[in-house]
Amino acid sequence: MISRATFVLFTVFCLFSFPSLKAELIWEKEVAELEASHETRILILRFPFSNTGTDPVLITEIKTSCGCIEPMTPELPWTIVPGVTEELEVKVNIRGKKGAFQQTLEVLTFDKTTELGIKVEIEDPVHRTMTPEERNGNLAQSKADRRAIFKGNCIECHVKPTHKKYGMTLYESACGICHASEQRASVVPDLTEKIKNESKEYWREWITKGKEDGLMPGFAASEGGPLSGSQISTLVNHIARLKREQANEK
Numbered sequence: 325m326i327s328r329a330t331f332v333l334f335t336v337f338c339l340f341s342f343p344s345l346k347a348e349l350i351w352e353k354e355v356a357e358l359e360a361s362h363e364t365r366i367l368i369l370r371f372p373f374s375n376t377g378t379d380p381v382l383i384t385e386i387k388t389s390c391g392c393i394e395p396m397t398p399e400l401p402w403t404i405v406p407g408v409t410e411e412l413e414v415k416v417n418i419r420g421k422k423g424a425f426q427q428t429l430e431v432l433t434f435d436k437t438t439e440l441g442i443k444v445e446i447e448d449p450v451h452r453t454m455t456p457e458e459r460n461g462n463l464a465q466s467k468a469d470r471r472a473i474f475k476g477n478c479i480e481c482h483v484k485p486t487h488k489k490y491g492m493t494l495y496e497s498a499c500g501i502c503h504a505s506e507q508r509a510s511v512v513p514d515l516t517e518k519i520k521n522e523s524k525e526y527w528r529e530w531i532t533k534g535k536e537d538g539l540m541p542g543f544a545a546s547e548g549g550p551l552s553g554s555q556i557s558t559l560v561n562h563i564a565r566l567k568r569e570q571a572n573e574k
């Protein structure tokens with residue numbers, strides 16, 4: 325015997341699932357994956373889909389995970405008639421982005437939310453793979469002249485990315501390039517403990533002057549480096565903030 329409770333559940337199930345049987349959007353792909361050059365500013369992606377049911381479906385809203393994504397739909401609600409293939413066109417602004425770029429958008433219909441993914445691998449010329457010969461050659465040049473990183477074709481990766489940068493992004497481009505690299509040479513120290521313990525004066529001194537007879541050049545303009553006084557100040561403040569954050573986490 326079917327119990328009364330089972331019967332009620334079955335009825336409720338039928339009532340709620342029935343509309344989606346008559347109208348359903350099928351997406352040809354739910355994730356768009358591609359590669360892009362670092363000079364690309366705008367990408368246009370397309371998500372083809374169709375309504376495989378017998379009733380029209382209304383797309384009522386599209387939510388995006390960042391302001392960098394702009395769905396280019398007709399005015400909402402967008403009516404998708406049965407048996408027709410449509411394309412959701414999305415404009416993605418990747419200007420200034422590098423490496424793995426991932427975002428999502430949610431397409432809402434009256435009874436369903438479909439999550440679509442965007443995965444772009446953006447070429448990063450500063451962190452491209454270098455051959456061991458190239459890296460050893462660079463290291464040798466720095467050993468001969470610690471200011472070598474500010475000259476010739478070293479500028480592309482060690483100087484240009486620091487232009488007009490301040491604070492955290494300056495730290496990443498000027499310092500992290502060597503100190504935060506997973507594959508850095510053994511002569512490049514890990515700064516984690518120093519960040520926990522050292523003062524602003526310590527940082528200002530190292531950034532300004534580097535190490536005489538060492539590999540690290542001074543970054544201040546007065547030392548032939550690329551950084552202005554105000555850039556150095558924001559760098560020191562950023563490191564001091566990292567120190568405070570770490571102290572608070574304890």
Ligand code: HEC
Pocket residue numbers: 473498499500501502503511512513514515518530531535537538539540543
């Ligand atoms: C080209 C690679 C390179 C870059 C870029 C670089 N450093 Fe260094 N840094 C070194 C090396 C190598 C040493 C080890 C000392 C030496 O031989 O010069 C060092 C040492 C240091 C030390 C001393 C750490 C210790 O354990 O004694 C500090 C502090 C430091 N760097 C901070 C910075 C900061 C801040 C920046 C960004 C402005 C920076 N470095 C950029 C290569 C680099």
Ligand code: HEC
Pocket residue numbers: 449450451452454459461462463465466472473477478479480481482501502505506507508509510512539
């Ligand atoms: C394509 C970008 C690029 C160019 C060009 C480049 N570097 Fe680097 N450099 C890096 C990166 C990235 C690192 C961090 C280590 C790594 O990931 O290979 C690094 C690290 C270093 C280090 C620390 C030692 C090490 O290998 O970890 C020194 C010293 C250095 N570079 C000097 C130079 C000199 C001198 C030149 C020019 C002759 C130069 N670099 C050109 C990207 C570059």
